[in-house]
Amino acid sequence: MATERFRREVIAGLLSAPKRLPSKLFYDERGSQLFDEITRLDEYYLTRTEISIFERYLPEMAALVGPNALVIEFGTGAGIKTAMLLRSLDHPRAYIPIDISSEQLAIASRELSARFPTVAVHPVCADYTESFRLPVVERGERNVIFFPGSTIGNFEPPGAVEFLRRAASLVGTPGALLIGFDRVKDRKTLEAAYNDKKGVTAQFNRHLIERVAEGFEVSISPEDFEHYAFYNEPENRIEMHLVSRKSQVLCLDSQTIHLAAGEHIITEYSYKYTPESFAKILAESGFQVSNTWTDPMDYFALCHAVVQR
Ligand SMILES: C[S@@+](CC[C@H](N)C(=O)[O-])C[C@H]1O[C@@H](n2cnc3c(N)ncnc32)[C@H](O)[C@@H]1O
Known part of the structure; x- marks a missing residue:
């Protein structure tokens, strides 16, 4: 079970509109290892x-x-x-x-x-x-x-x-x-850096779902979320999202969170x-x-x- 603060931050993020998970939550031991792998990718x-x-x-x-x-x-x-x-x-x-x-x-x-x-x-x-x-x-x-x-x-x-x-x-x-x-x-270079061919960035992004599953001891599968990263040019930022592949209901402590099929969770901005x-x-x-x-x-x-x- 994760700390009280982790659980509070996840619930607050998933109750907000649009739904979000703070990027700092990527970084536990596994997330840090995945980030290290990202730093060695050709596209990064x-x-x-x-x-x-x-x-x-x-x-x-x-x-x-x-x-x-x-x-x-x-x-x-x-x-x-x-x-x-x-x-x-x-x-x-x-x-x-x-x-x-x-x-x-x-x-x-x-x-x-x-x-x-x-x-x-x-x-x-x-x-x-x-x-x-x-x-x-x-x-x-x-x-x-x-x-x-x-x-x-x-x-x-x-x-x-x-x-x-x-x-x-x-x-x-x-x-x-x-x-x-x-x-x-240019958009091509930026978007390639967050959409590597080996799929390590996708794994890093989906790792948030593993953390939520572990942190709340609930069964949610990273495979039910698609990695989506694009350059939002007017805002000068890369946005990383997780997109729910199906309609899902998450029971996190006493909160029930509905995710529609195709609904996005914002996981990182990189200005x-x-x-x-x-x-x-x-x-x-x-x-x-x-x-x-x-x-x-x-x-x-x-x-x-x-x-x-
Ligand atoms: C993008 S990595 C950069 C790592 C390293 N400085 C580099 O240049 O390769 C971000 C680092 O900041 C840490 N980090 C992210 N958000 C944090 C926060 N809110 N408080 C403390 N550390 C944080 C992560 O654990 C990770 O080590």
Whole structure:
């Protein structure tokens, strides 16, 4: 049986119109493994492009972050980009990974501690959209929030601003943000990235149904839902949905939820930005862009921004 909070969030989402399930619920141990598989798919240009930008520009990024930094990361995942950053920084002091996926957080933290014995690693298993406490750690000369992977794209723009405002107050001054965002591009490339041929993204999407089935101890089959992902161009976002293949009734705790055949459940938004539209989000959140780096195809970008006084 899942936690009370998980059950509350699922029920609230399925009672809303249109029906939704929050994308953070993808990430338990299995969901994190599936996401890792996605990052290695041919169609999923995001991870390899972001890594290529790091490979090329990390010395510039590290110079902007400065020495003795305290690094706070939102959504560490497997920590591959974290290792690249920590290796490039000048004597990073401490690292605080924050992730909702407890098993993966424990593995990544253990590996990073072993690889960087002079960096104090203080993992926090939390939902970063809720209020949470940071461990008491001696602050560095510069504190930096690391938020790669274009995970910021999962927030709708007003939510992204609200979240980044909270991040600015968490990091304080002098403080900075090193953040990755996915760029607006042609529909074909975008839609292929979320509709891979091997069907891993479809499995990842349907994993939410496995979580609901397990969390409420009910019998719902992932096979009764179709994966549907498309680019909503006016809104500059990929939308991932699950579409019910038949009329179904879900009894979740004391709630009865009806799903019509063909009814959609929204499971993820992934907003795409231009450097200009992203700089606007950052300015509204209290950050000033110091530099933006991109790849030769203009597919992805990383941005360093400082908290405005
Ligand atoms: C898209 S993955 C990115 C992983 C990694 N940073 C990367 O760039 O490959 C999102 C990560 O954020 C975590 N995550 C998603 N929503 C979260 C939330 N609300 N609170 C904490 N962690 C969250 C997931 O568990 C996952 O590790």
